[in-house]
Structure formats: structure tokens, C-alpha cells
Amino acid sequence: MLTTVLSYAALYFVLWWLCLFAVIPFSLRTQEEDGAVTLGTVASAPKGHHMRRAALRTTIVSGLIFAAYLGITQGLGYSIDDIPRIVPNYVYGDG
Template sequence: MLTTIISYAALYFVLWWLCLFIVLPFSLRTQEEEGEVTLGTVSSAPTGRHMRRAFLRATLLTAILFAIYLGITKGLGYTIDDVPRIVPNYVYGNG
């Protein structure tokens, strides 16, 4: 039981980081786009505080993907061992 909880937490953590890097570029405004470049920074540096929104979006996306994962594994009973049966086995050549 504890192993399952720790495994789910680890999977959620890794999935959350992946989703964070996916959602980071969305709604990002640079200093150049705003027309206010702070002295000592590059013009492509972000303006404002968009990280809170990025964290919330990553959390929402992760929750949706994790729910889909749980639905497939717990609801439908699929495991990683079932993947070869889902993907067709194509045999090339005559043998």
C-alpha cells in the first residue's frame, strides 16, 4: 500500500515537472513586447509574475493526465505489459 502511494506520488511529481515545462511558454510576455526593458537584463526576459499561473496550469494539466492514467490502469485494468497486445505485431518479410 505504501509502495503504491509513493509510486503514484513520484509519477505525479515527474508528470508535474513535464507539464510545467510544457505550459511555461504560454502567455509569456517579454520585456521587449511590453516596451519596458529593465537596465541590466536582456530584452527577452519575462515581465510580470506569470509563474503562479504557470504552476496552476501545470497542476491542472497534471491532474487531468493523472486522472486519465488512473482511469486506464485502475478502471480498465491495463498495465505496461498490455502495450504489446495493443500495438499490432507487424512481421516484415516472409518469415
């Protein structure tokens, strides 16, 4: 039981970290878009940080993905081992 909980926690952490880098660029406002470029910085630098919003969005997105994963694995009973049975076996050529 503890192994399962730790495995799910590790999976959620990796998923959360991956989603973080996908969510960070959304709603990013650059200094150039704002019209006030600070001297000595690049115009494409962010105007301000928005990590609290990005962390909240990441938590929501990764929570939804993780819930879908749990629904598929626990509810429907599928696992990684079932993928070859889900994907049809195509025969190429004369077969």
C-alpha cells in the same frame, strides 16, 4: 497499499515537474513585447514572473493526465505489460 500510494505520488510528482516546463512558456510576456526594456537586461527577458499561474495550470494539466492514467490502468485494467498486446504484430518481408 503504502507502496502503491507512494508510487502514485512519485509518478504524479515527476509528471507535475515535466508539465511545469511545458507550461512555463505559455502566456510569457517579454520586455520587448511590453515596450519597456530595462537597461542592462536582454529584450527577450520576461516582463514579470507568473509562477503562481504556471503552478496552477501545471497542477490542472498534470491532474488531468494523471486521472487519464488512473482511468486506463485501474478502470480498463491495462498496464505497461499490455503494450505489446495493444500494438499489432506486423510481419515485414516474407515473414
